[in-house]
Amino acid sequence: MEQKDLSHNIKRRDFIRTGAGFAATTLFMGLGASKLFGAGRSVATSIIESVTLNNGVKMPRLGFGTLYLTDELGVNCVSDAISLGYRLIDTATVYGNEAAVGGGIKKSGIDRKELFVTSKMWVDDYGYDTGKKAFQTSLDKLGLDYLDLYLLHRPRGDVKGAWKAMEELYKEGRIKAIGISNFEAHQIDELLSYATVKPAVNQIETHAFFQEEKARGELKNYGIQMEAWSPFAQGRNGLFTNKVLAEVGKKYNKTNAQVSLRWHYQRGIVAIPRTSKKEHMIENLDIFDFELSDADMKTIAPLDLNITQFPEWE
Ligand SMILES: NC(=O)c1ccc[n+]([C@@H]2O[C@H](COP(=O)([O-])OP(=O)(O)OC[C@H]3O[C@@H](n4cnc5c(N)ncnc54)[C@H](OP(=O)(O)O)[C@@H]3O)[C@@H](O)[C@H]2O)c1
Numbered sequence: 001m002e003q004k005d006l007s008h009n010i011k012r013r014d015f016i017r018t019g020a021g022f023a024a025t026t027l028f029m030g031l032g033a034s035k036l037f038g039a040g041r042s043v044a045t046s047i048i049e050s051v052t053l054n055n056g057v058k059m060p061r062l063g064f065g066t067l068y069l070t071d072e073l074g075v076n077c078v079s080d081a082i083s084l085g086y087r088l089i090d091t092a093t094v095y096g097n098e099a100a101v102g103g104g105i106k107k108s109g110i111d112r113k114e115l116f117v118t119s120k121m122w123v124d125d126y127g128y129d130t131g132k133k134a135f136q137t138s139l140d141k142l143g144l145d146y147l148d149l150y151l152l153h154r155p156r157g158d159v160k161g162a163w164k165a166m167e168e169l170y171k172e173g174r175i176k177a178i179g180i181s182n183f184e185a186h187q188i189d190e191l192l193s194y195a196t197v198k199p200a201v202n203q204i205e206t207h208a209f210f211q212e213e214k215a216r217g218e219l220k221n222y223g224i225q226m227e228a229w230s231p232f233a234q235g236r237n238g239l240f241t242n243k244v245l246a247e248v249g250k251k252y253n254k255t256n257a258q259v260s261l262r263w264h265y266q267r268g269i270v271a272i273p274r275t276s277k278k279e280h281m282i283e284n285l286d287i288f289d290f291e292l293s294d295a296d297m298k299t300i301a302p303l304d305l306n307i308t309q310f311p312e313w314e
Pocket residue numbers: 064065066067068090091153181182203204228229230231232233234235240257258272273274275276277280281283284
């Protein structure tokens with residue numbers, strides 16, 4: 001991962017010198033971009049680099065979250081996001097929107113192979129038989145015949161049975177990578193005591209106010225990719241108007257949202273921002289033409305409150 005980041009940096013600098021101006025201009029043409037390049041060929045596709053997971057599967061380093069994007073809104077947001085260049089789409093059974101996400105994928109007209117689709121098994125379905133059934137239900141709702149990433153949503157209940165089901169589905173090739181969400185180190189250790197497949201990803205709450213630096217180090221040691229949910233803390237605690245982030249952003253003419261996403265990116269964390277607005281979809285992709293300095297990263301570090309912004313989900 002460390003080595004990969006280095007090569008990414010080189011590639012990124014080359015890209016900034018050569019193509020970023022053109023790409024950013026094209027992105028800011030809004031939906032014009034999808035018309036120009038076709039649904040499957042947005043210019044942003046070439047901007048979003050991938051990280052290679054511990055099983056060799058490539059995962060985009062920036063994606064699109066879909067919590068609360070249900071029904072018609074979900075269909076349209078997912079379709080728009082894909083048209084604008086997002087390739088990683090994150091959903092979950094408990095969001096109640098897998099059918100809408102599937103509808104958006106279909107509407108976009110994109111080649112399935114270009115996408116990286118994540119869903120998550122909810123705790124009520126944990127167990128071997130129930131887990132397998134839940135996976136098939138998710139696939140059916142999404143209208144897909146495989147998932148790129150399937151996660152255990154929370155470390156509760158029959159994790160062992162659920163993981164066994166996930167491992168079998170993975171070995172059958174029906175899921176390209178399997179992982180976990182909201183797992184702490186001791187829960188990962190327990191899972192690793194019986195797992196035959198190591199989780200590829202752990203998706204956890206991470207943003208400027210809950211930076212999870214310790215978990216970042218631990219996951220690097222495990223060889224598990226860290227993915228940030230609520231990368232903006234849903235705007236809680238005033239993230240979008242935070243003065244420290246705004247000061248940093250002013251130097252690069254970037255918003256707090258863009259500084260946040262760039263900060264995740266430079267920490268080697270995959271982020272999945274959610275938005276229902278096209279202008280925000282475009283803004284959130286426009287983070288590849290600047291680089292936060294070490295001093296900027298040090299300025300952002302003290303924003304950490306080291307506590308969840310979502311106590312109601314604990
Ligand atoms: N594994 C888990 O337990 C877990 C838990 C929570 C979330 N997730 C995943 O993580 C994804 C992201 O997290 P989230 O949805 O909780 O919240 P988030 O991405 O941190 O924040 C979403 C909020 O930010 C606003 N926003 C987005 N871009 C913006 C911009 N450029 N400027 C200003 N406001 C902006 C959106 O409003 P607008 O619509 O107005 O833009 C929305 O209110 C979820 O959608 C879901 O896929 C996973």
